[in-house]
Amino acid sequence: MKALRKYLDKIKPNFEEGGKLSMLRSFFEGMETFLFVSSETSKSGVHIHDSIDAKRTMTAVIIALVPALLFGMYNTGYQHYLAIGETPGFLMTFVYGLLAVLPIIAVSYIVGLGIEFTVAQWKKEEIQEGFLVSGILIPLIVPVDTPLWMIAVATAFAVIFAKEVFGGTGYNIFNVALVTRAFLFFAYPSAMSGDSVFVRTAGTFGIGTGTVVDGYSGATPLGQVNVAANDAIGSFQAVDILGHPLSTWDMFIGLIPGSIGETSVAAILIGAVILLFTGVASWKTMLSVFVGGAFTAAVFNLVGSTVAMSITPLDHLLLGGFAFGAVFMATDPVTSARTETGKYIFGFLVGVMAIVIRTLNPGYPEGMMLAILLMNIFAPLIDYYVVESNIKRRLKRAVTK
Amino acid sequence: MAKVIKIKKGLDIHLKGKASGVLLTGKDSDTYAIVPGSYDGIVPKVVAKAGDKVKAGSVLMTDKNRPEIKFVSPVSGEVTAVNRGEKRKVQSIVVKPDAVIEYEAFGEKELSSLTPAEIKESILNAGMWPLIRQRPYDIVASTVDEPRDIFVSTVYSAPLAPDFGFIVKNREADFQAGLDALSKLTAGKVYVGVKKDCGASWEGVEIVEVEGPHPAGNVSVLINHTKPVNKGETVWTINPDDVIVIGRLFTKGIADFSRLVLLSGSETTERGYIKAIAGCTIRSLVDGKLLEGKEALRIISGNVLTGKKVGKDDYLYAYDNQVTVIPEGDNTHEFFGWATPGMGKFSVSRTFLSWLSGKNKEYVIDARIRGGKRAMIMSNEYDKVFPLDIYPEFLLKAIIAFDIDKMENLGIYEVAPEDFALCEFVDTSKIEIQKIVRDGLNLLHKEMN
Numbered sequence: 001m002k003a004l005r006k007y008l009d010k011i012k013p014n015f016e017e018g019g020k021l022s023m024l025r026s027f028f029e030g031m032e033t034f035l036f037v038s039s040e041t042s043k044s045g046v047h048i049h050d051s052i053d054a055k056r057t058m059t060a061v062i063i064a065l066v067p068a069l070l071f072g073m074y075n076t077g078y079q080h081y082l083a084i085g086e087t088p089g090f091l092m093t094f095v096y097g098l099l100a101v102l103p104i105i106a107v108s109y110i111v112g113l114g115i116e117f118t119v120a121q122w123k124k125e126e127i128q129e130g131f132l133v134s135g136i137l138i139p140l141i142v143p144v145d146t147p148l149w150m151i152a153v154a155t156a157f158a159v160i161f162a163k164e165v166f167g168g169t170g171y172n173i174f175n176v177a178l179v180t181r182a183f184l185f186f187a188y189p190s191a192m193s194g195d196s197v198f199v200r201t202a203g204t205f206g207i208g209t210g211t212v213v214d215g216y217s218g219a220t221p222l223g224q225v226n227v228a229a230n231d232a233i234g235s236f237q238a239v240d241i242l243g244h245p246l247s248t249w250d251m252f253i254g255l256i257p258g259s260i261g262e263t264s265v266a267a268i269l270i271g272a273v274i275l276l277f278t279g280v281a282s283w284k285t286m287l288s289v290f291v292g293g294a295f296t297a298a299v300f301n302l303v304g305s306t307v308a309m310s311i312t313p314l315d316h317l318l319l320g321g322f323a324f325g326a327v328f329m330a331t332d333p334v335t336s337a338r339t340e341t342g343k344y345i346f347g348f349l350v351g352v353m354a355i356v357i358r359t360l361n362p363g364y365p366e367g368m369m370l371a372i373l374l375m376n377i378f379a380p381l382i383d384y385y386v387v388e389s390n391i392k393r394r395l396k397r398a399v400t401k
Numbered sequence: 402m403a404k405v406i407k408i409k410k411g412l413d414i415h416l417k418g419k420a421s422g423v424l425l426t427g428k429d430s431d432t433y434a435i436v437p438g439s440y441d442g443i444v445p446k447v448v449a450k451a452g453d454k455v456k457a458g459s460v461l462m463t464d465k466n467r468p469e470i471k472f473v474s475p476v477s478g479e480v481t482a483v484n485r486g487e488k489r490k491v492q493s494i495v496v497k498p499d500a501v502i503e504y505e506a507f508g509e510k511e512l513s514s515l516t517p518a519e520i521k522e523s524i525l526n527a528g529m530w531p532l533i534r535q536r537p538y539d540i541v542a543s544t545v546d547e548p549r550d551i552f553v554s555t556v557y558s559a560p561l562a563p564d565f566g567f568i569v570k571n572r573e574a575d576f577q578a579g580l581d582a583l584s585k586l587t588a589g590k591v592y593v594g595v596k597k598d599c600g601a602s603w604e605g606v607e608i609v610e611v612e613g614p615h616p617a618g619n620v621s622v623l624i625n626h627t628k629p630v631n632k633g634e635t636v637w638t639i640n641p642d643d644v645i646v647i648g649r650l651f652t653k654g655i656a657d658f659s660r661l662v663l664l665s666g667s668e669t670t671e672r673g674y675i676k677a678i679a680g681c682t683i684r685s686l687v688d689g690k691l692l693e694g695k696e697a698l699r700i701i702s703g704n705v706l707t708g709k710k711v712g713k714d715d716y717l718y719a720y721d722n723q724v725t726v727i728p729e730g731d732n733t734h735e736f737f738g739w740a741t742p743g744m745g746k747f748s749v750s751r752t753f754l755s756w757l758s759g760k761n762k763e764y765v766i767d768a769r770i771r772g773g774k775r776a777m778i779m780s781n782e783y784d785k786v787f788p789l790d791i792y793p794e795f796l797l798k799a800i801i802a803f804d805i806d807k808m809e810n811l812g813i814y815e816v817a818p819e820d821f822a823l824c825e826f827v828d829t830s831k832i833e834i835q836k837i838v839r840d841g842l843n844l845l846h847k848e849m850n
Contacts, residue, residue, distance in 0.1 A: 035736065036735060036737075038770065041729055041770065042770050043833075046826045047699060047701055047706070048727065049771050049828075049831065050750075050771070050829075051755075051771050052749070052772070052827075053773065054772060054830065055739035056739045060750075129775075167776070169775065169778065170830070171776055278750055278751045279752070280752065334778055338780035338794060340784065390791070393790070394810065395810070398633075
């Protein structure tokens with residue numbers, strides 16, 4: 001380690017302004033701070049600092065995403081082999097999923113980090129860690145059969161136009177990963193919905209080839225709701241890809257078709273526990289999203305005039321991207337409300353909007369994505385009114401003294 | 402029954418190197434100095450020249466815009482140098498002390514027979530006015546504005562801070578005299594914040610018990626939870642140690658700036674209180690009491706949150722009553738620091754496994770920033786350690802944008818940079834918050850006057 005440190009110190013001048021490798025300065029700095037915590041000491045203000053930094057925070061989020069990621073990989077393989085009617089064992093199933101998901105992760109990171117490094121170099125700034133999380137969120141919220149070039153285009157669009165033009169990590173208005181997803185959804189709708197994208201039926205790198213069994217349909221439960229929109233109330237039953245009915249427990253565990261990381265509420269809850277325990281995410285936002293969603297679904301149940309309205313609150317919270325959005329997306333501190341009171345309001349409205357969009361416009365199983373993006377716009381307004389109440393209190397105090 | 406303020410927001414940082422209540426002897430300070438950089442809101446005008454013979458209480462410097470505000474020599478002796486830096490900015494006025502200190506005689510006075518104007522004049526003449534600070538702006542108090550109230554917090558809650566109970570022992574009469582003098586200078590009240598159940602019985606003042614984690618002892622907490630400052634109002638704040646100094650002016654009739662200074666911190670070998678005179682060299686306080694040779698040390702005049710970095714040949718800053726010594730840490734290169742489990746690394750968040758060792762474990766924390774500077778990312782970090790009815794993040798943003806209306810609306814007049822010290826400590830983005838607040842207050846003061 002000492003030798004490495006010495007080596008870094010030795011080659012460092014090459015990367016500084018005027019050095020022969022100065023065009024790679026941001027890359028070198030990124031690697032240096034990746035390997036060693038900066039030994040810079042405080043020059044003004046407090047003399048001691050908490051050990052936490054942006055890298056550590058992002059690391060905690062990534063660790064929280066690992067259960068959903070691993071489960072997503074396994075489920076990708078599971079759905080595949082279910083579709084082609086084979087049972088190759090746990091390991092093979094996981095390997096298939098791993099091979100299917102890894103390219104998506106690689107594309108997302110290469111494109112996103114490439115842009116980040118370039119911008120950091122251009123603006124002569126340090127590389128910011130924000131994309132480390134976005135880069136893993138993106139693969140988790142897309143269907144497994146999304147073409148890689150689409151992911152590349154969408155990621156580039158989101159990083160440049162949703163983040164860098166605003167000034168980089170911490171200044172963005174919209175959640176970067178969700179903008180990527182929204183871009184995909186609106187630019188390539190045929191590749192993002194329907195019943196052929198959520199389950200990979202073809203082989204991956206030559207393994208798992210086969211033909212789908214009879215009776216197969218790759219529609220997600222929310223997709224099925226959409227199709228059943230005009231059926232009689234009460235007749236709807238969500239089924240898996242072979243047509244077997246799904247129980248609430250199945251939906252909770254998550255061996256059902258859907259975007260890669262969003263299906264397993266169990267895995268997402270493990271992530272939620274990590275985020276809340278480490279203090280990285282706000283329980284206020286998280287809880288409020290669930291409360292808002294359950295409340296709205298219950299209200300629609302009372303009306304109950306369509307199939308979509310009759311889905312129980314519990315099913316709503318378990319299906320689609322609801323739980324994933326509530327835990328990992330709505331709690332993004334940069335794009336969510338920043339005041340504590342604001343977080344309750346923000347979270348509640350995200351939950352409400354998600355179910356409203358799902359229910360009243362059943363062509364949009366992506367209700368959660370749209371709800372969070374919509375509330376991202378309103379977050380500053382919510383904060384404005386919360387802060388305004390503090391200002392009013394102060395002015396009142398001055399008058400009535 | 403005294404009013405009780407109980408705060409929950411805040412953070413006690415347990416550092417290694419706590420001092421106990423013992424008295425140490427310091428070395429003689431070979432020089433004393435007035436450091437204009439100690440004071441906010443003044444423009445120094447030096448009136449002494451090198452070679453002048455002075456007594457303790459003789460004027461060395463005044464405020465250019467308010468010549469009635471004088472800064473006096475803390476000891477008798479000979480002015481040896483007026484050190485200037487860039488743009489001829491005065492850095493220090495140095496006095497070489499006599500073997501026995503001679504005092505300028507201001508005369509013992511019976512406080513009850515003095516008018517407020519006479520008290521004010523005595524304090525000004527003895528060079529003690531700069532000890533009084535005012536809100537808004539947290540600067541040396543204006544001599545024109547009447548203070549609505551005066552606030553004194555006797556609770557030192559910062560990490561490794563001294564105990565006022567120890568400092569005031571045998572100086573009770575001086576402290577009471579100081580409070581008496583101050584209470585004549587305001588039409589309002591003198592509020593004194595005290596530790597819960599400390600049995601303090603100061604007379605003629607409003608006692609308020611304060612309880613909770615740091616920054617419970619900050620005077621802002623006392624103000625905000627009793628009578629917050631509104632726009633157009635002025636209140637004064639003064640450290641209790643300095644109340645003793647002012648009290649002595651009336652009980653003894655001399656400008657005696659001696660005080661107890663606490664030496665503590667993980668890199669000290671001896672810890673305790675040292676009797677010193679304001680303006681003494683840091684060397685006189687720390688010589689022979691440091692763990693030297695192992696690695697670079699950071700010596701701080703003041704506490705680890707709000708103090709200033711000093712060298713041994715620098716001088717104790719005017720308002721400070723403690724010197725803290727911690728490792729500098731500039732030679733520590735932590736490998737994969739963001740990925741290690743992090744036992745033994747202090748953090749408010751539980752992203753480090755150090756939470757396993759409990760809240761009362763004492764840590765050695767060096768002066769490293771431990772991360773790169775970023776834009777504000779996390780929310781609610783500041784609020785958790787900011788026990789005032791103010792939104793720190795939004796106020797800070799208003800200061801950065803220098804939106805005067807917004808700053809006023811969000812409570813800029815109620816705060817001092819020290820209130821943001823814990824925000825700066827916990828900040829994931831490593832923003833220099835106290836500096837932003839200090840610069841903002843200075844700029845606002847300039848704009849408004």
